[in-house]
Amino acid sequence: MAGTHAGTRTDTHCPYCAFQCGMTLVREDACGEVRYTVAARDFPTNRGGLCRKGWTAADLLSAPDRLTTPLMRDSKDGPLRPASWNEALDRITDAIGRTQREHGPAAVGIFGGGGLTNEKSYMLGKFARVALRTPNIDYNGRFCMASAAAAGMKAFGIDRGLPFPLEDIGRAEVILLVGGNPAESLPVMMQYFEEQKRRGGRLIVVDPRVTPTAALADLHLQITPGTDAALGNALLNSVIRQGYLDLDFIGLRTVGFEQVRRTVGSYWPDRSERITGVPADRINEAARMLGTAGTAMVLTARGPEQQSSGVDNVLSFINLALALGKVGKPFCGFGTLTGQGNGQGGREHGQKADQLPGYRKLDNPEHRAHAASVWGVEEASLPGPGLSACELLAALGREEPGKPGIRVLLVMASNIAVSAPDAAQVRQGLRALDLLVVSDMFLSETAGMADVVLPIAQWAEEEGTMTNLEGRVQLRRRAKPAPDGVRTDLQVIKALADRLGRGAHFTDDAREAFGELRRASSGGLADYSGITWERVVAEDGVFWPCPDDAAGPAGTPRLFLDRFPTPDGRARFSPVGHRPPDEEPDQHYPLYLTTGRVLSQYQSGAQTRRVPALLEAEPEAFVEIHPGMARSFGIRNGDRVRLVTRRGDAVVKARLVTTIRMDTLFVPFHWGGAGCANLLTNAALDPVSRIPEFKVCAVRLERADLP
Numbered sequence: 001m002a003g004t005h006a007g008t009r010t011d012t013h014c015p016y017c018a019f020q021c022g023m024t025l026v027r028e029d030a031c032g033e034v035r036y037t038v039a040a041r042d043f044p045t046n047r048g049g050l051c052r053k054g055w056t057a058a059d060l061l062s063a064p065d066r067l068t069t070p071l072m073r074d075s076k077d078g079p080l081r082p083a084s085w086n087e088a089l090d091r092i093t094d095a096i097g098r099t100q101r102e103h104g105p106a107a108v109g110i111f112g113g114g115g116l117t118n119e120k121s122y123m124l125g126k127f128a129r130v131a132l133r134t135p136n137i138d139y140n141g142r143f144c145m146a147s148a149a150a151a152g153m154k155a156f157g158i159d160r161g162l163p164f165p166l167e168d169i170g171r172a173e174v175i176l177l178v179g180g181n182p183a184e185s186l187p188v189m190m191q192y193f194e195e196q197k198r199r200g201g202r203l204i205v206v207d208p209r210v211t212p213t214a215a216l217a218d219l220h221l222q223i224t225p226g227t228d229a230a231l232g233n234a235l236l237n238s239v240i241r242q243g244y245l246d247l248d249f250i251g252l253r254t255v256g257f258e259q260v261r262r263t264v265g266s267y268w269p270d271r272s273e274r275i276t277g278v279p280a281d282r283i284n285e286a287a288r289m290l291g292t293a294g295t296a297m298v299l300t301a302r303g304p305e306q307q308s309s310g311v312d313n314v315l316s317f318i319n320l321a322l323a324l325g326k327v328g329k330p331f332c333g334f335g336t337l338t339g340q341g342n343g344q345g346g347r348e349h350g351q352k353a354d355q356l357p358g359y360r361k362l363d364n365p366e367h368r369a370h371a372a373s374v375w376g377v378e379e380a381s382l383p384g385p386g387l388s389a390c391e392l393l394a395a396l397g398r399e400e401p402g403k404p405g406i407r408v409l410l411v412m413a414s415n416i417a418v419s420a421p422d423a424a425q426v427r428q429g430l431r432a433l434d435l436l437v438v439s440d441m442f443l444s445e446t447a448g449m450a451d452v453v454l455p456i457a458q459w460a461e462e463e464g465t466m467t468n469l470e471g472r473v474q475l476r477r478r479a480k481p482a483p484d485g486v487r488t489d490l491q492v493i494k495a496l497a498d499r500l501g502r503g504a505h506f507t508d509d510a511r512e513a514f515g516e517l518r519r520a521s522s523g524g525l526a527d528y529s530g531i532t533w534e535r536v537v538a539e540d541g542v543f544w545p546c547p548d549d550a551a552g553p554a555g556t557p558r559l560f561l562d563r564f565p566t567p568d569g570r571a572r573f574s575p576v577g578h579r580p581p582d583e584e585p586d587q588h589y590p591l592y593l594t595t596g597r598v599l600s601q602y603q604s605g606a607q608t609r610r611v612p613a614l615l616e617a618e619p620e621a622f623v624e625i626h627p628g629m630a631r632s633f634g635i636r637n638g639d640r641v642r643l644v645t646r647r648g649d650a651v652v653k654a655r656l657v658t659t660i661r662m663d664t665l666f667v668p669f670h671w672g673g674a675g676c677a678n679l680l681t682n683a684a685l686d687p688v689s690r691i692p693e694f695k696v697c698a699v700r701l702e703r704a705d706l707p
């Protein structure tokens with residue numbers, strides 16, 4: 001096994017974001033102690049670059065509070081105590097059996113994560129449908145990628161975050177980036193934007209804040225939170241009036257433009273200015289920059305996507321890219337910036353409540369038959385679509401006639417007590433369960449509430465494939481053994497399936513699981529069938545779709561060059577209008593609240609808060625307030641302030657910045673405790689994607705030293 005000798009170097013990938021930077025993990029033996037450090041690796045995407053999270057990733061492997069034994073609680077109020085694996089697994093399967101006998105299969109739910117490898121995502125989805133026969137599995141990717149995924153499927157017939165390779169970004173003449181801050185969320189990606197600027201390209205950023213990314217922009221549109229579709233429509237209105245439509249592209253490669261033309265006809269930039277807060281001359285200038293560019297890209301991220309109008313918001317910007325004829329051509333395109341480590345692969349293999357592997361649908365008889373044949377079960381035995389993430393969390397412990405309740409929940413790779421919207425409500429649901437099972441490396445806030453905690457291996461202790469934000473399937477190699485007492489997620493799934501009498505359908509070997517995943521995805525939209533394990537190793541990653549019979553040497557880096565994967569090969573325009581967010585400021589909650597990321601933390605912080613250098617850089621939650629607004633409350637920089645919404649309150653440190661709108665507060669979401677941003681956020685859902693509205697709600701600001 002590689003990586004267990006003095007000076008051994010193992011090429012692998014970062015444990016965090018969707019950029020999945022290549023890195024080398026180095027084992028050093030010094031004075032009888034083994035130490036791991038990270039070294040740069042010249043991988044095609046990050047080209048040797050790493051951000052501070054990547055450079056410090058080895059610290060996770062030696063974190064002092066690593067879990068190495070299962071923990072169990074003998075009563076709801078009792079403490080967690082060490083347990084054997086047999087005791088813990090028996091407790092889980094006893095509870096599953098009892099619950100399903102009394103309440104039916106659907107009373108057991110699974111909550112997965114976008115950080116799981118492709119093999120784990122696949123096996124977890126299969127475990128739900130084959131071993132538990134429950135429809136109720138969803139995952140935390142519903143919180144971030146669901147709107148872009150639904151919009152991509154509708155417009156292009158497929159959902160791949162970037163349908164072009166990263167290198168195209170550096171060659172685009174103009175880029176419109178909507179609601180994304182890669183300088184902090186995907187830091188190594190900035191080299192592509194910097195390259196684009198070095199080549200004379202121009203960057204337009206839409207964001208309510210002057211983020212570090214927006215600070216680099218040639219044009220910043222400082223939008224009112226929750227008005228993205230109005231801005232997208234106003235930009236298209238301006239494109240039409242200034243004569244920048246690509247009528248050849250529209251005529252040959254799309255359908256539905258005339259309806260969109262009528263819809264955006266009322267979104268004059270000067271009228272839209274009243275909705276979006278963006279001056280009409282800036283809207284017209286952005287439209288001119290895009291319309292006169294030879295190559296251009298439109299990229300969205302969580303800003304427009306995490307809203308109750310998330311799908312429509314994204315569609316408005318897809319309409320813009322299509323109308324400009326800037327899709328399906330080199331150095332052009334519409335894309336979305338995936339966030340989580342395996343945010344792309346995690347949504348392709350059946351972790352979603354409505355999907356089977358390869359983006360097949362649970363309500364399509366042919367798709368069900370394909371999955372059933374690969375899994376060796378009767379198609380009729382497979383459950384139908386289940387509850388999406390927030391709906392599943394709302395059903396925890398529920399006992400209402402006619403409404404299904406979840407009584408047992410298995411959580412893998414998620415810290416929902418911190419990361420889910422309206423977190424106080426979610427915690428109440430977790431407490432109401434008959435049994436909460438969490439597998440994790442650390443005692444996260446969610447694991448701390450569990451009845452059973454299973455200690456699992458982490459990134460460098462097991463092998464598996466991850467699919468990055470551009471659809472490139474990559475290998476995370478095992479660089480060191482897991483500590484004694486720890487198992488992999490695949491071993492946990494297999495052991496539970498064994499106890500449930502379904503073990504013959506499962507494997508805990510990642511390579512075998514990947515082979516099965518390839519068969520299950522064959523013929524689907526996300527087709528991995530031509531991507532062998534050996535190819536992933538030999539080629540530094542392979543792009544899907546990659547069918548077994550027609551695979552080129554590198555899969556398919558660029559999609560849509562000749563046709564879109566829709567029945568007629570054409571992309572779809574979709575008429576969409578501005579819908580206000582679920583909550584807007586009023587006399588009781590007079591400001592907008594928006595949430596997001598900081599450079600030195602990742603997701604719920606369950607990992608990065610355990611890395612000393614990252615914790616030191618960003619130790620606690622804070623709120624960004626414009627000094628003008630702070631003055632009117634008598635708040636100084638560093639004061640403790642209380643933020644209050646209709647769902648709860650949080651106490652955080654004030655950070656006075658001129659880079660935010662006067663009417664808006666920003667809180668990062670990486671912390672639990674009193675500063676947990678999601679105690680404030682709104683679980684209002686987009687009607688199509690079921691994504692919650694993390695990006696905008698109404699909030700009241702108070703000094704924390706006043707009663």
Ligand code: SF4
Pocket residue numbers: 014015016017018019020021046049050051052053054055185186187188189
């Ligand atoms: Fe890791 Fe993302 Fe930073 Fe790369 S950009 S080192 S993948 S956190």
